[in-house]
Amino acid sequence: MQIPSRLRLLSLKAAAAAGLAVAIASLPQSGSARGPESVADISEGLQETVVNISTTQTVKGIQEQDPQATPSPKDSPFEEFFDDFFDSPEGDGMPRRVSSLGSGFVYDSSGLIVTNNHVIEGADEIVVNFTDGRKLKVTEVLGHDPKTDLALLKVEPDHPLKAVTFGNSAKMRVGDWVMAIGNPFGLGGTLTLGIISATKRDINAGPYDDFIQTDAAINRGNSGGPLFNMDGEVIGVNTAIISPTGGSIGIGFAVPSNTALTIIDQLKQYGETRRGWLGVHVQRVTEEIAESLGMEETHGALVAKVMPGSPAEAAGIQSGDVILDFDGQEVDTMRSLPRLVAATTIGKAVTISLLRKREPMKLEVTVGRLPESEEVEDVSEAPAEERIEPERERVLGLAIAPLTAQLRDEYGIDNAVDGVIILEVEPGSQAEEKDVKVGDVIVEVTQETVNSPQEVLSRIDAVKKSGRKSVLLLISDGKGELSFVALPLS
Incomplete structure (x- = not known):
């Protein structure tokens, strides 16, 4: 519909009165000017x-x-x-x-x-x-x-259906044009055009997040549809959007085709996924942790725990190792490792490059199959005894003491956990900010085991004399879940 020039002028004046910035694009000088190149030939038949x-x-x-329930699947x-x-x-x-x-x-x-x-x-x-x-x-x-x-x-069709062709999602770059095609509400098909605005996007939806982000509109009802490249190949499966209203605001996500093909092939063959498994609990390498380990960059995956009987244990991987490369592929972040391992063929022998106590080394590991679930043992509580107040040492905003049988029972600490117990965390300290809690146990200081407060103090003094700015602690909760924490020495 043509809008009269007088109405256009009034609308611009109204916008200016509301304090809005108005930009007027220069008009073409001839009637031969054209818009963006059509994608009709590409989309035809898709x-x-x-x-x-x-x-x-x-x-x-x-x-x-449940009053908090939403219409989406549980x-x-x-x-x-x-x-x-x-x-x-x-x-x-x-x-x-x-x-x-x-x-x-x-x-x-x-x-x-x-x-x-x-x-x-x-x-x-x-x-x-x-x-x-x-x-x-x-x-x-x-x-x-x-x-x-x-x-x-x-489904059981009476004649062959027209199937899509898959492309290589790894070749897609930020700025490449893509088409999102869906069939919402049985309308007969919708097509939107946009570009890839990010790759390898993590939206905290699951352990294998590696999404393609696009501004091609993905509206409600388009979930599950394909994302095509300009060759008419599927390079993603439209899956999620971020929106306060339910409509597109230009932030949509698609599972990359390379990931999807692996999963689909397994579902077709086995009716389930069969992912690779290493058997480690890992955490992010922060700047403080990198400094305490003598690393120049914050990359890799820090091994907090090695699962008993796992491929990692058989290969000799240890808590405190920083995995830098898996099967020839760089582990740039902690979340990269689960994706790389999961996509590896079960039974394949791969080489892992890691850093152990500041020394680079390589190990060979045979990838296992990810278990469907992990057994969790309950911790039984022993009867309370007469309380004897332990002697405490104070360091880095913590009050620490020997881990006695009485304290083990009082805080419900598993018998497999050894070290020095934390009895106080100073409010406002760096330890509190990094979620260190009363009842946690210091297992290692600078990757050396400690069994007394004096050993903790000695290790920290050695770090201070070395000129480093922070000290790396390996801390366990009562059930044996481990995590590394770097605390500043100042």
Whole structure:
């Protein structure tokens, strides 16, 4: 619709009166000027590979639900970022049928469909709607993976479907053009265009976050649809958005195709994911930790704990090691390591480069399979005895004492934990800011075990004389969970 020039002028005056900055683009000098190059030739035929996913499930009436519950599937890792539409149940406490809508795409012409796990999780019935009007009921959920929010479905078409072609997500760069195609609400397909605004994005949705970030609009109902490059290849699976309103604000996320293909292939073959496993608990290398270890850069993954019976233990990896390289790939951050290990073939022997007590070394480890769950042992409490106040030493905002049997019982410290117990944490101290707590146990100081307050003081004095600005402590909680803490000496 053409807007009269007088109305345009009034609107600009109104904007100026409201204190808004108004910029007027220069007008083209001739009628031959064109907009951005069309993507019609690229997108033609792609929309028929994208489908609408419609699900229904029976839920309890609203009066019987948790008042904090949201319409998204329970425990969905993307709950706070992306909720699909649900029909609101009546508030009479009776079970209701609710519906959810999302998108997906044809992975294999025989009838394999990819979508998000949160789109189909908990569904009693799943129907795939195609752009030509066909509706096919899902005969089997071949597998799903909550950690990457992917699911693989099977339908029985009467003739081969048109499937997508996958591209290499590792080749995509910030600034590359992409298309997001979805089929929300059975409208028959939507297409939005934008660029990649970031790669390797971590949104704290799961342990393997490695998202492509795009400003191509991904609105409600588009979850599970494909993100295409300008060759018409899928380089991502649209999964989540950040939005205060539920609509696109230009921050959307897609699972990279290289990650998705690995997961989809495993779901197709095994009906489950089979991830590699090293068996270490790691933490971030902060500036203070790097300085205390003599490292010039804050990179790598600091090993806080090695799991008994794990591949890491068999290879000789130790608590305090900093893993810098895994199978020829740099471990630039702590979160890089779980992704690299998980993507490694089970049973493969790989070389790990690490730093141990300031000395570089290499180890070979055979990657195992990630267990489905880990056993957690309960800590039983012994009966209380007459309290004897222990002698305390004070250092770095802490009051420390020998770990006696009485203190072990009082603070519920596992028998496998040895060291020096912390009985006070000075308010406002660096130790308090770094979440050191009363009842924690100092296991090591500068990667040397300590069993008395005097040993702690001696190690700290040695660090001061060396000229370093901070000291590295290995601290255990009562159950044996370990973490490194670097405290300044000033």
